[in-house]
Amino acid sequence: MTEYFLLVCDDVPHDVVLVDPGTRVLDVAQVVRRLTGLSLWHSKVLATQVPARVLDGVPQEVAEAAIAALRDVGAQAEVRAQPEPGFP
Template structure:
């Protein structure tokens, strides 16, 4: 078998969740980020205060939408973005 890269078949296109603005309730957003990512409180705060920040990378669309809803519920502005298809070299 020849060496090469083969795209894997998956259920959907992976999505990223980007925090664009933490809003005025930063502590509430930090708590949501901590719950979603499992990061420490300090790292969650650093992530929230350095916007735009990637909160989750390569998750299914349903998980990304739930995450954005949770962040918006805490007063933040967030968006879902599709990951671009990788360019694989031709064999």
Template sequence: MRADSVVLVCDDVPHDVVLTDPGFRLLDVTHVVRRLTGLSLWRSKVLAADAHALILVGVPQEVAAAAVTTLRAAGASAEVRERPEPDFLKSSG
């Protein structure tokens, strides 16, 4: 039996939301992280206090942009990063 791999081609490249600095209003940022991720309050606080934490992984650009806007409104510094292309999809030539 032969195993074939399937590559799905999407119009939208997945994006990650990275919290680069929680800022001074940690409680407000914690509540935003909790709403975005669905984590408990304690886990959201731990995630919000960590610099360069991945908040959302592999989401569409519109969702990532909205999340960054919400985090910035709460006083945090956040950015959207495009997910890198997997090695097996890169051209070898």
């Protein structure tokens, strides 16, 4: 039998979701490129197909920094905590 538990001190992974790129799509694509390491073309595609998960399973501090960078260029983005794994 396997037991799963979540320690209180564990940081729950977060996702960064781009909700709306705004009017400065190329600027948003450049921020997405800087955050993900994708090519500029792939970053632009990701920025235009919203809602899009830009970062997956990152610590809260990294997610908040990414949100701030996206909002600085006029995008709407949000941090979503990943759901806890189901317990058997």
